[in-house]
Amino acid sequence: MKGLAGFGRKQDCVLVIRDSDVVLEALREALGEAPAEERAGLERAVAVVRGVAGADEGPLRAAWVRERLAGVGFAGDLGSVAAIKALRQAEPDLSLLAAVQLQRDAVAHPA
Template sequence: MKGFAGFGRKQDLVLVIRDSDLVGAALREALDGASEEERAGLERAVALVGATAGASEARLRADWVRVRLADVGFTGDIASVAAVKALRQAEPGLSLLAAVQLQKDAVTHRE
């Protein structure tokens, strides 16, 4: 099977989509007109969006890996072969190469 743009092999791509600027602007707008009881939650949301906006793509992928592993009940070592297997169980369409690359991000960006 031929790939796109002249690639002869299947290419794995994990794309990080950032809408943090739009989300942050919407939250700040909501905060401007918020009631006193809504303010604390909206202020926290603005802070979280700000923190995520500054994160690297590798960090966001690492966080995604940890969430996906937690979703399938994996509690072992992220650097293990079992973690790659669990990640591929969580995301069946993920190739071995992509799973290993994502695992490397998760290992590099441990909490």
């Protein structure tokens, strides 16, 4: 996942941006041209990227939230008001509604 972003002023819309399809295609092309000694590693890489490409967005958003909270030193309860405050400190462009929705993803999808 590249990142989550709002546009302009604080937004209630949070986008998950992934380029795993592009990476998967590049790995498939490399696998098609790879010498025998590289094939096993590339096959494993294709399997890993395929798993990420099909992942549900909820767990991806939850992981993003945890990364942002860790970045501001938050280690408390993900379901707390303090977690929302810390998330908005980490990402000032998040609206309160977006922060609450992201918090719900983090609570619903434990690490």
